[in-house]
Amino acid sequence: MRSYLLRRLPSALLVLFAASFLVFTILRLVPGDPATSLAGPDASPATVAAIRDRLGLDAPLMTQYAHWIGSLLTGDLGPSYAIGGQVSDLIGDGLGATAELTVAALLFVIVLGAAFGILGATSRSRWIRSAIRVTTTAALAVPPFVSGVLLVVLFAVVLGVLPPGGRVAFLDAPDLAAQYLLLPALCLALPSAAVLGRYLKDGIERALAEDYIRTATAAGVAPRRLLWRHALPNALPPVVTLLGMQTGHLLGGAVLVEAIFAWPGLGQLAEQGLQRRDYPVVQDLLLLLVAVFVVVQLLTDLVYAWLDPRIRWE
DSSP states (O other): OHHHHHHHHHHHHHHHHHHHHHHHHHHHHSSOOHHHHHHOTTOOHHHHHHHHHHHTTTSOHHHHHHHHHHHHHHTOOOBOSSSOSBHHHHHHHHHHHHHHHHHHHHHHHHHHHHHHHHHHHHOOOHHHHHHHHHHHHHHHHSOHHHHHHHHIIIIIIISOOSOSSOOOOTTTOHHHHHHHHHHHHHHHHHHHHHHHHHHHHHHHHHHHTSHHHHHHHHTTOOHHHHIIIIIHHHHHHHHHHHHHHHHHHHHHHHHHHHHHTTOOSHHHHHHHHHHTTOHHHHHHHHHHHHHHHHHHHHHHHHHHHHHOHHHHHO
16 A cells, blocks of 8 residues: 555655646736735836735746745645735635635535435435435535525524524534534535445446345345445445546535625635735645645545555555
């Protein structure tokens, strides 16, 4: 397993390097100038030039890129241009909230996806299978900004059982924090849970159709044992890969869900940085998301290799 990990590391580092260059370049192509935004509409050209010089924006692009990479390697993210404060402090303040939302959504994805997949593949009730098919189709068809509003209207306005938005820290009040977390986590998890459930359902159905399963059934092996000891483990490897990919989608979707539910995470920080052309904040945030996605994919590959030793041998 260690040698497999060492073989995967160079490609992960290459992806991070390429992503850093693309993030840096694309942000500079976005219309607008941080120096002009900071100086104000009535500022003189000399004032704008002075601000550009103070921020280092008048240096060649490759010099700015090298300075940024050097700062990342030393752990000094520098100050924010427009929002104020150190970039590391801004990211640290929002990282906990976004991680909390993403982990809760991931738990929903695993639980709901497993329920959709197992019940859809093994239930003998046509009504249950139809209900699961309708639910997964609706979860995939309805975008999060629509499902989020519907969840707020149903549970916060009509039923009045959950708050419509905001956040409470778990250390302050765990029961109240869970109530604030439930709706945004569910909204974020529904599309990924539907995809995971469909993949798991198809995998279990293919495994149950294998010859050895039919032979074991004829020999009198209990259906529950066939499902949990044989069919489900054989269906898991591709589902694990899909789960890793969906984790990246959860991180990206958290930006929109945080805006819907006023969740004070990295999504709101990214929105402020883009509006104010705050290059350090936005480029560090984007690279952080890429790094998390790369790490998740690397862990997914390791789990896949653990489930299927043929991957390690190849």
